[in-house]
Amino acid sequence: MRGDRRCSTYRSESVDLFKVTDAPTTHEKLTAAGYEVTFGRRLFRDTEETLVTNDPGDVTGQDYYTLAYAEKQESTGSK
DSSP states (O other): TTTEEEEESSSTTEEEEOOOOOOOHHHHHHHHTTEEEEEEESSOSSSOOOEEOOGGGGHHHHHHHHTEEEEEOOSOOOO
């Protein structure tokens, strides 16, 4: 994804952690690829308020301390 950097892979190939510069676009691309996305801003910071949300609209402004945790949803095999 352009503008986002993959920071690490955690636990398995179905879970990824991204540093986010554009939450709405990141959310759109990851959900289209079958991921469930949770955003976190200013996690583990003593001086600022922490925010954890599934709504990319809550973290639209660029912030150095915004991450996206994306977990690939298992396909059920039915359509």
